[in-house]
Amino acid sequence: MLLEVKDLKVSYGNIEALHGISFSIDTGEIVTLIGANGAGKTSTLLSLARLPRPEAPVVSGGDIRYAGESILKTEPHTLIQKKMMALVPEGRHIFGNLSVAENLQIASFPHRRDINRANIIGENLDLVYSLFPRLYERRKQRGELLSGGEQQMLAVGRALMTGSNFIMLDEPSMGLAPKLMYEMFRALKQLNFVKHITILVVEQNAKVALEFAGRGYVLKTGEIFASGTSQELAENPDVKKAYLGG
Numbered sequence: 001m002l003l004e005v006k007d008l009k010v011s012y013g014n015i016e017a018l019h020g021i022s023f024s025i026d027t028g029e030i031v032t033l034i035g036a037n038g039a040g041k042t043s044t045l046l047s048l049a050r051l052p053r054p055e056a057p058v059v060s061g062g063d064i065r066y067a068g069e070s071i072l073k074t075e076p077h078t079l080i081q082k083k084m085m086a087l088v089p090e091g092r093h094i095f096g097n098l099s100v101a102e103n104l105q106i107a108s109f110p111h112r113r114d115i116n117r118a119n120i121i122g123e124n125l126d127l128v129y130s131l132f133p134r135l136y137e138r139r140k141q142r143g144e145l146l147s148g149g150e151q152q153m154l155a156v157g158r159a160l161m162t163g164s165n166f167i168m169l170d171e172p173s174m175g176l177a178p179k180l181m182y183e184m185f186r187a188l189k190q191l192n193f194v195k196h197i198t199i200l201v202v203e204q205n206a207k208v209a210l211e212f213a214g215r216g217y218v219l220k221t222g223e224i225f226a227s228g229t230s231q232e233l234a235e236n237p238d239v240k241k242a243y244l245g246g
């Protein structure tokens with residue numbers, strides 16, 4: 001397993017947001033974590049990424065193993081610097097005053113010590129621009145002037161620039177019109193297929209997430225409510241009723 005989460009409990013102050021959840025992801029899989037508002041999806045991703053953010057929750061129990069090793073004691077940022085994982089956070093987080101090209105360039109910081117970094121960064125940039133031609137057209141435009149959908153593409157592009165083979169996305173469909181949403185998921189699927197990038201995608205839009213992912217877990221108020229292949233989940237009566245509109 002690439003990632004194994006066991007009995008994970010996380011809290012904000014004395015409020016526990018995850019009450020001991022377990023799930024795993026194998027190399028090359030696309031796995032989705034679905035659930036309603038406040039179910040704990042973002043809390044899960046923030047604890048996996050171990051970002052030093054004031055709003056990040058504190059892990060109070062259980063373990064997170066990456067390639068067999070616990071990552072709970074690693075220093076913040078190491079996972080991203082070591083190209084072990086990249087996070088496309090909720091709400092995009094791009095630099096509004098920098099151009100598209102600059103946003104992508106900055107995100108390639110994990111490559112800064114690589115001997116052949118110019119080539120690697122160039123290749124990653126080609127990849128991002130080929131997946132999202134719109135970003136190439138807008139490469140000189142300031143981030144804040146992009147449409148919501150373009151900003152979402154840029155956020156995904158930034159994750160690709162890190163060179164990680166494991167990408168986590170927090171609600172990539174948020175705010176996208178259906179056409180753009182399907183384009184986004186098609187691009188991600190292509191990345192998984194062609195570049196063998198492992199993907200964990202958090203979604204409130206269960207229908208789309210289950211079309212896209214191979215397997216999934218349903219999170220409900222901090223606990224795993226159901227799990228299985230996407231087909232099993234789509235056919236599960238409880239999941240259907242609560243998340244797929246009957």
Ligand SMILES: Nc1ncnc2c1ncn2[C@@H]1O[C@H](COP(=O)(O)OP(=O)(O)OP(=O)(O)O)[C@@H](O)[C@H]1O
Nearest residue numbers: 012017035036037038039040041042043044055204
């Ligand atoms: N910074 C915070 N401080 C205190 N409580 C928080 C904080 N962030 C989240 N919570 C609480 O933790 C629980 C899980 O929130 P989380 O953001 O993980 O949900 P979510 O599934 O991502 O929801 P959404 O779909 O709305 O993004 C909620 O009850 C929420 O109120």
Ligand SMILES: [Mg+2]
Nearest residue numbers: 041042043090
């Ligand atoms: Mg969230």
